[in-house]
Amino acid sequence: MAEFNRIAGEREMPYMKLDPRTKMVMVICLSSLALIYNTPDRLLLVLAATVGLLLIFRFDPSAIWGYLKPFLSLMLILFVIQCVFTRGGEVLLAVGPVPLITSKGLSIGAGVVLRIVVITAAAMLFTTFSSRDFILGLVQWRVPYELAFMVSIALRFLPVFRDEFINVITAVQLRGVELKKVSWGQKISMYRRLFFPVVYGAMLKAQQLAVAMEARGFRAYPRRTYLRRLNLSSADYVLMLFFTAATLMLIGINFTT
Amino acid sequence: MSFLKLSQVTFFYPRKLKPALTGLNLGLEKDEITAIVGPNGSGKTTLTKLMIGVLQPAEGEIQLEGRPIAGYSLAEIGRRIGYVFQNPDLQLFCSSVAEEVGFGLTNQGCEPATVEEKVDFYLDYFELAAYRNAFPLHLSQGEKQRLAIAAVLANEPEFLILDEPTIGLDAYRKKLLEDYLKKVARLGRGMLLISHDAPFVNRMAERVVTIENGRIQSDSGRKGNAVYEA
Ligand SMILES: Nc1ncnc2c1ncn2[C@@H]1O[C@H](COP(=O)(O)OP(=O)(O)OP(=O)(O)O)[C@@H](O)[C@H]1O
Ligand SMILES: [Mg+2]
Numbered sequence: 001m002a003e004f005n006r007i008a009g010e011r012e013m014p015y016m017k018l019d020p021r022t023k024m025v026m027v028i029c030l031s032s033l034a035l036i037y038n039t040p041d042r043l044l045l046v047l048a049a050t051v052g053l054l055l056i057f058r059f060d061p062s063a064i065w066g067y068l069k070p071f072l073s074l075m076l077i078l079f080v081i082q083c084v085f086t087r088g089g090e091v092l093l094a095v096g097p098v099p100l101i102t103s104k105g106l107s108i109g110a111g112v113v114l115r116i117v118v119i120t121a122a123a124m125l126f127t128t129f130s131s132r133d134f135i136l137g138l139v140q141w142r143v144p145y146e147l148a149f150m151v152s153i154a155l156r157f158l159p160v161f162r163d164e165f166i167n168v169i170t171a172v173q174l175r176g177v178e179l180k181k182v183s184w185g186q187k188i189s190m191y192r193r194l195f196f197p198v199v200y201g202a203m204l205k206a207q208q209l210a211v212a213m214e215a216r217g218f219r220a221y222p223r224r225t226y227l228r229r230l231n232l233s234s235a236d237y238v239l240m241l242f243f244t245a246a247t248l249m250l251i252g253i254n255f256t257t
Numbered sequence: 258m259s260f261l262k263l264s265q266v267t268f269f270y271p272r273k274l275k276p277a278l279t280g281l282n283l284g285l286e287k288d289e290i291t292a293i294v295g296p297n298g299s300g301k302t303t304l305t306k307l308m309i310g311v312l313q314p315a316e317g318e319i320q321l322e323g324r325p326i327a328g329y330s331l332a333e334i335g336r337r338i339g340y341v342f343q344n345p346d347l348q349l350f351c352s353s354v355a356e357e358v359g360f361g362l363t364n365q366g367c368e369p370a371t372v373e374e375k376v377d378f379y380l381d382y383f384e385l386a387a388y389r390n391a392f393p394l395h396l397s398q399g400e401k402q403r404l405a406i407a408a409v410l411a412n413e414p415e416f417l418i419l420d421e422p423t424i425g426l427d428a429y430r431k432k433l434l435e436d437y438l439k440k441v442a443r444l445g446r447g448m449l450l451i452s453h454d455a456p457f458v459n460r461m462a463e464r465v466v467t468i469e470n471g472r473i474q475s476d477s478g479r480k481g482n483a484v485y486e487a
Contacts, residue, residue: 170311171348174335175361176412181330197352201394205346 020129021137022236026053027122029247034118036251040107043114050121057128064121070166073187075113082109137230153209164202168194258323259284260416260447261308261338266317268300268307268471277303278471281317287416287447289479290438292462294452300471301451302343305418308449310334336365339414343421343451345405349393354385354404357393361412379407382437384430398425406434416447423454435461 033046051061089103131152138148173179266281277300285291293301306312310326319326342348351357359376380386383403402425423431452458467474
């Protein structure tokens, strides 16, 4: 569990103490924009805004790279697939009469990759407050405790899946398989073979955690009381309103132009 | 020249002020069985992860066969050093027990017939033959441990690092493992054992290194017959 806390945050913020709910609204806004936008230029702007926020919350944006690195080859595969299978725009590269890369394909491919980067970066905001505050915030908004708890567990599981993936990649290489040098075909077939056991293994571990939680009395008390209350400050209200309004406006503009 | 040589190695985990290892010097030879002992959290596992290039030192240098370890890929290190993780769950990733044992051989281009033969041998020796088609993570703890060891031994690396290999093994299986490791050692292959199991260390090790708080506390050096000093 120490591993969880290290990643899921329990870090103190020396300044800029915002309510976790405000940050949740920010994450939802940024991710919605990332999902709706599909051109690289707009997605880059969203990315810049996200990185700016992370800097304000004293989160080192270079850590995002650590989260994305293990998925680099998957992202590359996605990029190539989008590039090759999207038709339209100018033909940039053709093999005989068959257009291979088009400007539209390139832009959609870049969009897909940027979208993953933005959502990962936005999710980093979750690591700047503790999971306890997260649950507390949701419960005060009358979200049932079980549901709030499940959401926070799901968030804690993202790093578990990532670590699982890193472990397997390391273990495979230590068995003497050169992952960096093999061809793309071999790499893809390796990922395909490992996908099921790895996902299933991660699920087994999640199941063990769930059993451990119940054994320690989760669900035992339907009514809970809390020592602390989170209070929204005026800065929280202003920022939440600002982010929601700005996002709705940007989405509106996106669909009317 | 030592097979593995650590010079002045210091290592920090991210966001930790206290180093996990401090100014460590250690040479390991290919013709001896070394054991590292020490209390929980003294840095034993960290030390072995540095030796296989999974972690990189903040200061100092690690050499494998006289060359800096940074110049090897993980796969190149893995072909020379067989590593059994402290937690077997971290290194089982195939969909069946037999595939797990044959994984390294198959991917290094062994003939299917040779792979089959070796897989059968290791499954028999470690008494896993009955589970050959089972899903590795469904095995019992001791069975997973044996499978992790078998999968590494099947690659026949020149050097072995085993982090707590006897954990979860019953007395009979522990004896089987000991016999096999001694046989491997007689073939001239080196070994590093990490263990809290004093009788096991006592029976196996020719050299015992004690580490505490990330520093080497004592090093028995090579002994004719292993004597364990607590
Ligand atoms: N991933 C990590 N991040 C931060 N600190 C870590 C990490 N892994 C280990 N540590 C810390 O480094 C120190 C050494 O840990 P290590 O796992 O090397 O100990 P060990 O000697 O193998 O212990 P054990 O006998 O329990 O296996 C411990 O204080 C531990 O808390
Ligand atoms: Mg250990």
